[in-house]
Amino acid sequence: MSEFLLPDEITTLARRVVEENAALGRTVAVAESCTGGLVAAAITEIPGSSKVLDRGFVTYSNEAKQQSLGVPSDIIDAFGAVSVACVFAMARGALERSDADVAVAISGIAGPEGGTAQKPVGTVVFARAIRGNDTPDAESQFYEGQDRGGVRLQATLCALELLLP
Structure with a gap:
């Protein structure tokens, strides 16, 4: 079986995430x-990742965010799934439902459909929660001119960077 093919930049950063953590x-x-x-795929591509990655949640639907991570429906109703409030709740939920020391959450609009004037295609929101710290960090990125794959790869890079100590 062949290795999962990821761009070298992602593999290099995932290696740093595993080694440094x-x-x-x-x-x-x-x-x-x-x-x-x-x-999660990028991290698990690296030997020794089992010492670092506690678990991953893929919560693509709003219902999955609510059921798996405990994101309140009123947050999604009020702000949408692609919002700081939602990724804060996702990151906190990942910590609460794991033994991890740090969690990163990602939600965005990869396209080609789904964008709005307020949240165009390429909008991605991230949050990092650290156990013992009640205030997660958050940031938004806009990956203009990227196709669906490009948005997803750029978001992966940003999430990996947030997992560095």
């Missing part, structure tokens, strides 16, 4: 929507 004895969890498991 392993050196600290730190474990991670990922809560993915638009990336569909690419972040």
Whole structure:
């Protein structure tokens, strides 16, 4: 069986995530929507990743976000799945439902459909939650001019960067 093919930039960053977190004895969890498991796949491509990756949640639908991560429906109703409030709740839910020390959540609009004037295709929102810290970090990115695959790969890179110590 051949290795999963990921761009070298992603594999290199995933290796750093595994090595640097392993050196600290730190474990991670990922809560993915638009990336569909690419972040977890990148991490598990690296030997030794079992020491670092506690678990991954692929919660593509709003219902999955609610059921698997405990995202309140009122957050999705009020702000949408692609919002800081939603990814905060996703990251917190990933920590609550895992033994990880840090969790990253990703939700976005990869396209080609689904964008709006307020949230165009290429909009991706990220949150990082660290156990013991009640305030997750969040950021939004806009990957203009990218196709669906490009948005997903850029989002994967950003999520991996957020998992570095």
